[in-house]
Amino acid sequence: MVGLGMIGGGVAVSLATSGLVPAVYDIRPTAADGLPGVPAPLGSPAEVAAASDVVMVAVVDAAQAREVIGGANGLLKGARPGLTLVLLATVELPVVRELAAACADAGVGFLDCGVTPGDRAAENGMVAILGGDQDVVDRALPVLDGWARKVVHCGPLGAGMATKIARNVVTYGGWRTVAEAVALVEAAGVDPARLTEVIDTADPGGTTLLQLLRLRTAGEGALPDALADKIEPLMAKDLDAARALAAELGVPVPLVDVARAHARQTLDRQPAERRPADRQAADRQPADRRTLDHQAADRQTLDRQAEPAGDARARGLRLMDQVYGPGFSSTLPEATEPYLDETVEHLFADIWSRDGLSVRDRRLLTLGVGASLGRADLIRVQARGALHNRELTPDQLREAVLHLAYYVGWCNATAAQQGIADAIADVSPTKDIR
DSSP states (O other), X not given: OBOOXXXXXXXXXXXXXXXXXXXXXXXXXXXXTTOTTOOOOOSOHHHHHHTOSEEEEOOSSHHHHHHHHHSTTSGGGGOOTTOEEEEOSXXXXXXXXXXXXXXXXXXOEEEEEEEEOGGGGGGTOEEEEEESOHHHHHHHHHHHTTTEEEEEEEESTTHHHHHHHHHHHHHHHHHHHHHHHHHHHHHTTOOHHHHHHHHHHHOTTOGGGGHHHHHHHHTTTSOOHHHHHHHHHHHHHHHHHHHHHHHHHTOOOHHHHHHHHTHHHHXXXXXXXXXXXXXXXXXXXXXXXOOHHHHHHHHHHHHHHHSOTTHHHHHHHHHHHHXXXXXXXXXXXXXXXXXXXXXXXXXXXXXXXXXXXXXXXXXXXXHXXXXXXXXXXXXXXXXXXXXXXXXXXXXXXXXXXXXHHHHHOHHHHHHHHHHHHHHHHHHTTTSOOO
8 A cells, every 4th residue: 555645544444454454655654653453654665566466556646646656666666477556546547548558568457446435445435436457457356345345347447537537526516516505595594504404304315416317327328308308497497596596696606507508418408509300490491592590590489489478588588687687677668569579588588598608608799799889888788787697897897898999999999988887887886796
């Protein structure tokens, strides 16, 4: 065992408890103190290799892994025929391939092995997530079983590390989701402990986190269409509600924005512009009579025709409130007008809500258009929405004006500057927008 930190020290304790007392090395001579059953460290990684058949390497990063494996007193210097190295450190895949090649040149087997959870290392409680050839896995298995609760062979070289990296994405992505959710409930005046209570009671086993993965597995790698059809409108509705609440409370929720923008892809649905039904509809007329604009219009018409009456308008009004600030939709006249109806039910319900670009992305594009037209009024309303949503700060908006001036000219940029200044004046008395 090379490296006696939390992971390596725990693995060494588990091996000793299993009756497989390890030879160990750590740069700290006293690293084994307090580790039950673990002997004092040897003088170098090379000495550990000379005394071992299987060596686990638990270091912090790629540089340390290179040093303890291929350095002047590294493991390969003391390697005997049939030695197997098991890398427990999380490193990038090119590093895995580099170290594996060095081991192969020395006639040494190599496995990449992600581990989780690290705090259970001393209790035979970790999962070993392996990548490498089956014969190398078989040779190492008796030792791996001595410290791992379960050994999962994910595939060839690199598969273990890729799986561990993906596992980390779930963990840290989940943390970011929780951070945004907590910010929302706190801004709404709710004790986050109540959110914890609700989640713990509704889903004590945490199964919701991996529900999509299990549903895909049951559907042979993709979510069944019928199920996706049921989930998609609910997902869109709930994420729209979260974004509206965030906009109202001035809470930035970038992960929610991304989740909404990519909702269809999450559910294994084709992006709206590439649905088979839409392509078939487009193919029904001669290609030379159909511009891209016509095709886009046809796609949106198909979507609107399939949507229950009133849904498009409600979605459009929600998007308007998100774009321009809470309560904007309530200022619209109740009487319907063709131009206003098309603005709400098409421009906002169908265009601003499309997958692929966030509201912030579309707002930046629209700010550029407003600047090119010299329309201070258009700039003002977009900038006001950006400030309400905390998508952009006043300083960022001022910097945008300077950037745009080089493209739209100083006269048009003067109008943009006026619109930005007016928006800041509109919002700053009611909201901290620094």
